[in-house]
Amino acid sequence: MIIGFLKCFAYFCRNESITPESMKNTRIATIDVFRAVTMFLMLFVNDIPGLKQIPHWMLHAQMDEDMLGFSDIIFPCFLFVMGMSVPFAILKREEKGEPIGNTLLHILERTVALIVMGLFTVNLGSYDGAATGLPYAWYVILLVISIFLIWNLYPKATGMRKRLFQGMKIAGILLMIGLFCIYEGKNGAVFAPKWWGILGLIGWTYLVTTIVFLIVRIRLVYMTLAWLLFLALTVLSHNGMLDLSSLPSDMTHHALGVSGAFASVLLIHWGNREHPFKFIGTMIGLGVLMMILFFVSHPYWIISKIQATPTWLFVCNAISFFMVAFFYYLTDVKRKTDWFMIIKPAGTVTLTCYIIPYFWYAVQRLLAFHYPSFLCAGVPGLCRSLLFSLVVVWIAGALMKVNVRLKI
Numbered sequence: 206m207i208i209g210f211l212k213c214f215a216y217f218c219r220n221e222s223i224t225p226e227s228m229k230n231t232r233i234a235t236i237d238v239f240r241a242v243t244m245f246l247m248l249f250v251n252d253i254p255g256l257k258q259i260p261h262w263m264l265h266a267q268m269d270e271d272m273l274g275f276s277d278i279i280f281p282c283f284l285f286v287m288g289m290s291v292p293f294a295i296l297k298r299e300e301k302g303e304p305i306g307n308t309l310l311h312i313l314e315r316t317v318a319l320i321v322m323g324l325f326t327v328n329l330g331s332y333d334g335a336a337t338g339l340p341y342a343w344y345v346i347l348l349v350i351s352i353f354l355i356w357n358l359y360p361k362a363t364g365m366r367k368r369l370f371q372g373m374k375i376a377g378i379l380l381m382i383g384l385f386c387i388y389e390g391k392n393g394a395v396f397a398p399k400w401w402g403i404l405g406l407i408g409w410t411y412l413v414t415t416i417v418f419l420i421v422r423i424r425l426v427y428m429t430l431a432w433l434l435f436l437a438l439t440v441l442s443h444n445g446m447l448d449l450s451s452l453p454s455d456m457t458h459h460a461l462g463v464s465g466a467f468a469s470v471l472l473i474h475w476g477n478r479e480h481p482f483k484f485i486g487t488m489i490g491l492g493v494l495m496m497i498l499f500f501v502s503h504p505y506w507i508i509s510k511i512q513a514t515p516t517w518l519f520v521c522n523a524i525s526f527f528m529v530a531f532f533y534y535l536t537d538v539k540r541k542t543d544w545f546m547i548i549k550p551a552g553t554v555t556l557t558c559y560i561i562p563y564f565w566y567a568v569q570r571l572l573a574f575h576y577p578s579f580l581c582a583g584v585p586g587l588c589r590s591l592l593f594s595l596v597v598v599w600i601a602g603a604l605m606k607v608n609v610r611l612k613i
Contacts, residue, residue: 233293233472234536238545239286239528241552243279248558248594250276256586271507273520280403280510281461281521282528287407288414288465292473295418316412318356318613323405324398331390339387345567351380352560358612401454409454414462423470432467435460440515443506457513464522468529481538488530495523550602556611557601
């Protein structure tokens, strides 16, 4: 099957002459909308764990539970769509004449920023306010302030305004360093990588995905081989034949990012709004292939997001490929992007959307604010979480209009 699959790709690659020029001045609505929907749902699933009387299938599965909860689908879809954005982002920088050194520096800066934010957020869970004298809520609020001071996209300025913005960035760095220095965890726990946090995992996957793309570029056969290699490395690392435990994150996460980049390379080669079914059919075919691999591998591994099993990779890859086909037809072909305008900021100021809830939860804790009991269970609770997610997206959009926007 795999040999035939490669021959098919080699045939099409040999008969297509594709260059990045074909993608100039092109905005891929599929990626923006897929990212917006995924970020909105991430806000939603992050808000529902405290609710009572909600279906078990909506929550994250436990460590040894063989189940794909709805919440277990969102993060891998985000890694996938993040991987999709990598080829277009790099090609866009090259079209502008950006030197490769600047691009590599940008990649490193983004990676470090995500890992730093991930390390702070993952260590919040064990922070001991009683030991430091700074209450948990205030620690989180100060952390959010430092993040915005450091990574806000300040408007271009000169003179005093420029020096003011530089001073704000330096103040944010000093504040974050201070928060690191005073950190003390419960039972003497120290500030440590642990599992890197969601943002940290995204950072490592982003780094690996960009390196892969910089090596293989838009050469379809090479990108296909890279994709298959990462699928194989995931399987080998989880069946004990290859020890990759010393690497940060898990090979499964990297495979999700590379899968997204692979989808974008296919889009560059075969995307055609007038004749879309070659690309759409390929996405559906890849989704079916992933489902076959899921059923073949399920006897050997449970479906587990926490363990990042190959079965979880295959089924989430299948969902992502299907979603790309759906969104491409709906947005790039049928031009129905206006259907998603209500959550558009989630696709453009994604990081801002992710950080805002930390601030709200901290304020809520500081004020000892609690929702009415009827909004903490069942359907009313789920509706509250959906509304909360919408409000966060709208706030992020409003902040963007006044030049408050996280950009790394």
